[in-house]
Amino acid sequence: MKDLLNRYGLLLTTVFAVLTGFWILVLVVLPNIYLFEHSFKPYLPVAELGGPKDVYSLDNYLTFFRSPIHISVFFWTVIYSAVVTFICFLIAYPLAYYLSKVSARALLPMIFLLLFIPLWVSEVLRSFAWFIILALKGPLNASLLGLGIIEDPVRWITGFRGVIIGLVYTYVLFMLFPLYNAIQSLDTNQIEAAEDLGAPWWRTHWRVILPHAKPGIASGSVMVFMLSAGSILVPTLLASTNSRWFTEIIQQWMFESQDWNTGSAYAFLLLILCTVFVSAVMRVFRVKLSDIAK
Amino acid sequence: MSAGVDLDNVCADFGTFRAVDNVAVNIQPGEFFSFLGPSGCGKTTILRMISGFISPSQGVIRIGGKDMKGQRPNQRPTALIFQNLALFPLMPVWENIAFGLEVRGVDKQKRRARAEELLHLVDLPDAADKAVAQLSGGQKQRVAIARALAVEPQVMLLDEPLSALDLKLRQHMRAELRAIQKRTGVTFIYITHDQGEALAMSDRVGVMSQGKLQQVANPRDIYNNPANGFVASFVGENNIFTGEVQGTEGNLARFATASGTFTARLGPAVTQGMKARLFLRPEHVRLAPGAGGTNSIPVEVTDVAFEGNFISIHARDAGGQVLLAEARNDGATAVPAPGDRLHFTFDGQNAVILTGDTAARDIDA
Known part of the structure; x- marks a missing residue:
């Protein structure tokens, strides 16, 4: 704070502080507190608000646990978010290794630019592009048919397939960058030392590079998992009739039933249960929160 | 094995x-x-x-x-x-x-x-x-x-x-x-x-x-027996004189420099008439009060540094070249003081004439 004062003077520092404070307090904290409070209240007609029925209870939360369908949707959302996270890791790890240890330094800005450009396009447009690409008579099937790789068009958008493809595409970079940072910080001599001692490439990865990259893998995985589980756009556009994402249920409570209270309870449940899940996974892989912060 | x-x-x-x-x-x-x-x-x-x-x-x-x-x-x-x-x-x-x-x-x-x-x-x-x-x-x-x-x-x-x-x-x-x-x-x-x-x-x-x-x-x-100027100058300290080989007698040669003409060993691939360098290790320099023999350079001592097991003596000759001598701290050698005028002498067998570039002295040794 003193640094800030010295550098920008009283007026600008005050402006910064007020704007940041406004953003955090009014746009983040207050709405959450509002929703949190309402998640414990029943959904009542306006006339009964403040009446004898308007008391705090866990009913909204229990609604979830009383609904096998919602539990199953939540279960599959977590499972498929984990699948998305794993696929993102499979794609990002070799790429991160290549970028940080193999590719020529002069090529890096070019490659990063190519990776970044898609991020400049809105997520809606990108998801919609996938909707077109994956369509039964879309370009992907047309090319595969044209190349003779498949004989009949594949129905891509069925089950969770479309959602997985869309989520992987949308969030793979959130895995790539932490991984890139982690692998880049590894002393190249260690990779060479392992090879010099006789290790084949896969063992060097298993014993030297992967353990070193663990914090990067963890932070990338947490990000991709949380973003996937909380994503609404991609599932809305790329889900099929037999795949529902938990966020869609929250949306239904909020906008179709107009029941913000239960909707809020579901939103907090998503946050809490995902946090529990992530903590459990981190414990299994022996990753500490402080490692991720590095 | x-x-x-x-x-x-x-x-x-x-x-x-x-x-x-x-x-x-x-x-x-x-x-x-x-x-x-x-x-x-x-x-x-x-x-x-x-x-x-x-x-x-x-x-x-x-x-x-x-x-x-x-x-x-x-x-x-x-x-x-x-x-x-x-x-x-x-x-x-x-x-x-x-x-x-x-x-x-x-x-x-x-x-x-x-x-x-x-x-x-x-x-x-x-x-x-x-x-x-x-x-x-x-x-x-x-x-x-x-x-x-x-x-x-x-x-x-x-x-x-x-x-x-x-x-x-x-x-x-x-x-x-x-x-x-x-x-x-x-x-x-x-x-x-x-x-x-x-x-x-x-x-x-x-x-x-x-x-x-x-x-x-x-x-x-x-x-x-360094093979060339680089090896001589990279390994160990030296006094280096630039000059020309004039006449050879056996494995020795006469070598004309700005500080005088000396007799020294002829290194490999060095022949008469060649421009070359003469390398003399500081520990091979003897201190003499008066001129003595062929290889004798009148100098003025500029600095004396006590290094423990030896004493390092910096001196300047008539042409302004800085020379270095090392005397063993054996108690027998008289230690000169800055300002003393004396002669640096050496045995021609202990100095060598070599060609080739010298090593830059800014190496981090």
């Missing part, structure tokens, strides 16, 4: 830059061989070619008589000790040492036993379960040596492994390395820019400059 290493006209090119230029040397099995040179002279590139991380652009590298072309580092009978040691920080000490055995599928109990054994060899028992970060610099050094020895290499490659240690420890580790080399009989190829290290430890030294091998000889010959 140990293998010789033959470098057969080996070159390494990075783009248009030739880092290693036609290096040819046969390193004997069980030999302690050092490549000595300033940074950027190509010595590390040679080491990386022997270990297999870089392929030579020309020439052949043979280990134990076998051509190493196309062999990856993990297929070669070499073990490299990196300048920064490159220990695996996430493994305890014993797993570091046993890594090479783990790779070879040795079971855990045997690995552990072998690691303990090697820890005894490098005089570091009880460190097996420590984390690498808990070790001191010298201890890390020993672990790195043990890790390399664990794979029973035929050739051990060492890339300035002592440069990060303080002076005392460095001198101790020199003796230690030499002892380990003798005990194991493994061929050691050692890279350094520190002439003291190279001279003290090696059976033979190869002095390098600008990618070329300047001289290969035992430490005594490197110091006493």
Whole structure:
């Protein structure tokens, strides 16, 4: 704070502080507190608000646990978010290794630019592009048919397939960058030392590079998992009739039933249960929160 | 157990830059061989070619008589000790040492036993379960040596492994390395820019400059009979006079310089009429009150530095050239004082006339 004062003077520092404070307090904290409070209240007609029925209870939360369908949707959302996270890791790890240890330094800005450009396009447009690409008579099937790789068009958008493809595409970079940072910080001599001692490439990865990259893998995985589980756009556009994402249920409570209270309870449940899940996974892989912060 | 290493006209090119230029040397099995040179002279590139991380652009590298072309580092009978040691920080000490055995599928109990054994060899028992970060610099050094020895290499490659240690420890580790080399009989190829290290430890030294091998000889010959100006000036201190060879008498020659005409030994490839340099070691300079014999330079003492076992005397001759003499602190020699006028004399057999560039004096030795 003193640094800030010295550098920008009283007026600008005050402006910064007020704007940041406004953003955090009014746009983040207050709405959450509002929703949190309402998640414990029943959904009542306006006339009964403040009446004898308007008391705090866990009913909204229990609604979830009383609904096998919602539990199953939540279960599959977590499972498929984990699948998305794993696929993102499979794609990002070799790429991160290549970028940080193999590719020529002069090529890096070019490659990063190519990776970044898609991020400049809105997520809606990108998801919609996938909707077109994956369509039964879309370009992907047309090319595969044209190349003779498949004989009949594949129905891509069925089950969770479309959602997985869309989520992987949308969030793979959130895995790539932490991984890139982690692998880049590894002393190249260690990779060479392992090879010099006789290790084949896969063992060097298993014993030297992967353990070193663990914090990067963890932070990338947490990000991709949380973003996937909380994503609404991609599932809305790329889900099929037999795949529902938990966020869609929250949306239904909020906008179709107009029941913000239960909707809020579901939103907090998503946050809490995902946090529990992530903590459990981190414990299994022996990753500490402080490692991720590095 | 140990293998010789033959470098057969080996070159390494990075783009248009030739880092290693036609290096040819046969390193004997069980030999302690050092490549000595300033940074950027190509010595590390040679080491990386022997270990297999870089392929030579020309020439052949043979280990134990076998051509190493196309062999990856993990297929070669070499073990490299990196300048920064490159220990695996996430493994305890014993797993570091046993890594090479783990790779070879040795079971855990045997690995552990072998690691303990090697820890005894490098005089570091009880460190097996420590984390690498808990070790001191010298201890890390020993672990790195043990890790390399664990794979029973035929050739051990060492890339300035002592440069990060303080002076005392460095001198101790020199003796230690030499002892380990003798005990194991493994061929050691050692890279350094520190002439003291190279001279003290090696059976033979190869002095390098600008990618070329300047001289290969035992430490005594490197110091006493340098092949050219670079070797003479890079290894040890010198008084250097530029001049011209005038007449030769046997292995001696008359050499005309701005400070006078001297008689000195004729180096290899130096002939009459040539422009060359005369190299005179400070410890071969004698101090005389009056002119004496052929090689005598009148000087004025500018500075006297007491170094403990010897006394270093800086002086200036009539032409303004700064000269250096070293007198042993044996109590018998009269120590001059700044401002004294006397003569620097030397025996022609102790000075040598050589051609070739001299080493830049800003080396970090």
